[in-house]
Amino acid sequence: MALEHLPDVEPDGVPRPGLCWYCARPWLRIGDSPDHVLLAGFGARLVTDRCCRACNTKLSRLVDAVALNDYVLAIERGRAGLADTRRGSGRSRRAAPARHRASLPDGTQIVMDLRLPELIPAQLTTDSAGLVVLGGTTEQRAALAANAIRKAASRGRTLDVREKDAGNQIHVQTEVDLVVWPRFAARCALGVSSLLGWPDSWLGGDTATTWRGWLWDAEPRALDGGPLRHTLRKPPTWAAAVCPKEGHLVAFYPGRDGRAAMHVVLFGKHWFATLIHPGENPTPLAAWRLPINKPAQLTNIHELAEEAYLRARETMTARY
Numbered sequence: 001m002a003l004e005h006l007p008d009v010e011p012d013g014v015p016r017p018g019l020c021w022y023c024a025r026p027w028l029r030i031g032d033s034p035d036h037v038l039l040a041g042f043g044a045r046l047v048t049d050r051c052c053r054a055c056n057t058k059l060s061r062l063v064d065a066v067a068l069n070d071y072v073l074a075i076e077r078g079r080a081g082l083a084d085t086r087r088g089s090g091r092s093r094r095a096a097p098a099r100h101r102a103s104l105p106d107g108t109q110i111v112m113d114l115r116l117p118e119l120i121p122a123q124l125t126t127d128s129a130g131l132v133v134l135g136g137t138t139e140q141r142a143a144l145a146a147n148a149i150r151k152a153a154s155r156g157r158t159l160d161v162r163e164k165d166a167g168n169q170i171h172v173q174t175e176v177d178l179v180v181w182p183r184f185a186a187r188c189a190l191g192v193s194s195l196l197g198w199p200d201s202w203l204g205g206d207t208a209t210t211w212r213g214w215l216w217d218a219e220p221r222a223l224d225g226g227p228l229r230h231t232l233r234k235p236p237t238w239a240a241a242v243c244p245k246e247g248h249l250v251a252f253y254p255g256r257d258g259r260a261a262m263h264v265v266l267f268g269k270h271w272f273a274t275l276i277h278p279g280e281n282p283t284p285l286a287a288w289r290l291p292i293n294k295p296a297q298l299t300n301i302h303e304l305a306e307e308a309y310l311r312a313r314e315t316m317t318a319r320y
Contacts, residue, residue: 004218005062007054020052021194022059022187024203024212027052035059037191037250041068042266043082043292044248050194059187063215067184071100071174072232076267078114080246080292102172110135112170120166124148132164178229179220185230185274186214189262192250192288198281207277235271236263238308243268244291251287251301252276258283 006023013029020027022035028050035051038044041064051059067073099121102112108127112120122136122144133145145161152159190211193202202208214220220228235243243249249265255275260283263273278284287304289297 004216005058006212006216007052007058009054011053013053018050019200019203020055021048021050021190021203021208022055022212022215023052024200024208025052027054029053032056035191037188037195038248038264038266038290039064039067041077041082042073042248043080044290044296045294046192046195046250046288046290046296048191048194051191063183063187066177066180070180071172072270073266074100075114076246076269079116080267082292100172100174102170104167105169105171108132108134108164110166110170112172120170124161127164130160130162132162134164134166178231181230181232181272182214182220182228185264185272186211186220188250188264189274189276190215192262193276193284196281196284196286198278202279202281205277205279207275207279211274230272232266232270232272235265235269237312238305239263239265239271240268241308241311242289242304244289247292247294248290249287250290251304252284253301254283254285260284 007027010025010027011029013031015026016028016030016032018028019025029052032049032051032053033056034047034049035056036044037046037048068077099111100114101109103109106127109125110120111123111125120135122133122140124131124133124144126132131148133141133148135141136144141163145163148161149159190208193208214228222228234240239249239251242251243265246268248267249263251263252260253263254260257277259275259277261273262276262284263271265271276284285300285302287299287301289299291297
């Protein structure tokens with residue numbers, strides 16, 4: 001395991017007991033900032049203090065920044081009005097990207113609003129025949145065209161602005177890095193497992209070692225040695241049912257041989273999971289509900305399962 005991206009400069013400061021759960025080294029220092037396991041930029045308030053300063057810095061650049069700019073989640077962040085809070089208190093904070101460049105089927109370049117992807121805001125753009133105004137409402141298009149014509153007239157120019165129907169098709173170009181989500185899954189798994197109260201010795205086991213490989217290797221590898229690829233998916237029915245509306249969920253679901261699957265649901269719609277082997281520790285059953293920009297709510301899988309069952313029964317009763 002190469003661990004090419006693992007931080008290599010030990011931080012200064014007064015050491016505190018324990019290992020960093022992201023690099024398994026005694027680099028924790030008094031005064032280290034807490035790490036947001038699911039990112040403050042997602043409106044999640046689940047944090048761990050088992051992250052050294054060096055890992056926190058590299059996680060922000062190599063993992064968090066990439067996840068925050070993911071096209072699908074940028075839409076969710078824009079809708080929720082979430083800002084990128086990684087710059088810290090007292091500094092300027094950038095709002096989530098609200099707009100994205102796209103095009104119509106005929107090649108006309110437009111800008112779409114990620115907060116309302118079904119709406120093209122009123123805008124001036126060009127097509128093969130010249131300047132056009134499209135999107136928004138009739139009144140917004142008229143005002144935008146009139147303003148452009150007035151400005152041109154003040155400069156002694158004549159401007160011809162046509163109105164164009166944007167239609168119902170938009171072509172969007174975006175890049176997808178399939179290593180983003182295995183890396184982010186490992187990042188979340190190590191952070192969440194640090195909250196279970198397990199001893200630092202667990203970090204030397206197979207599960208934690210595998211996760212650190214996914215997190216820090218330049219080319220993460222699956223257990224069979226092949227390339228590791230993963231995408232976000234639709235959450236299981238039970239997870240979607242108990243996830244806070246438009247919020248997040250982290251839950252350990254028990255399996256065979258003491259193992260458990262760590263399920264993560266983002267914005268109530270996007271899901272990934274990874275397996276954890278507790279070793280000599282008890283099978284984890286903890287779960288956290290994470291409403292947007294509200295404190296994390298600690299619970300367990302049994303309570304979630306009971307709630308999912310009751311909701312399913314209510315739905316069936318109402319239907320029949």
